Amino acid sequence: MTARFIHDGNTIDYTPGADVSAGDVVVQGDLxxxxxxDIATGVLGALAVTGVFDxxxxxxxxxxxxxxxxxxxxxxxxxxxxxxxxxxxxxxGKTVAAAGDDDTTVRVRLEQ
Numbered sequence: 001m002t003a004r005f006i007h008d009g010n011t012i013d014y015t016p017g018a019d020v021s022a023g024d025v026v027v028q029g030d031l032x033x034x035x036x037x038d039i040a041t042g043v044l045g046a047l048a049v050t051g052v053f054d055x056x057x058x059x060x061x062x063x064x065x066x067x068x069x070x071x072x073x074x075x076x077x078x079x080x081x082x083x084x085x086x087x088x089x090x091x092x093g094k095t096v097a098a099a100g101d102d103d104t105t106v107r108v109r110l111e112q
C-alpha cells in the first residue's frame with residue numbers, strides 16, 4: 001500500500017498554541033485555514049481549508065478588488081491583498097465577488 005484515504009480534506013485537524021476565535025485565518029507554512037468555531041489553547045479543533053469566506057480587506061481609495069483575482073493573506077496586517085509582496089503573503093484563493101474601495105471584506109474561495 002502506498003496511500004490510505006483519511007477523509008475528504010475539507011477540514012484539517014488543528015491544535016492551537018493560543019486561543020483561536022471563530023473566523024480567524026490561521027497560517028501554517030503555506031497552508032491556510034479558517035476556524036469555523038472557537039478553539040481553546042491545546043485543544044484539538046478543525047480548520048476549513050475549502051469553502052467560500054468573507055475575509056477582511058483594507059478599505060480606502062485604490063483598495064477595490066475585482067472578482068476572479070488571486071488574493072494573498074497578509075499575516076502582519078490580517079487582510080487579504082492582491083499582492084504577494086515577494087512571497088511574504090500566503091496564497092489564500094480567488095475572489096468570487098468584487099469588493100469596492102469602501103468594502104472592509106472580500107469574498108474568497110479558499111484554494112490550496
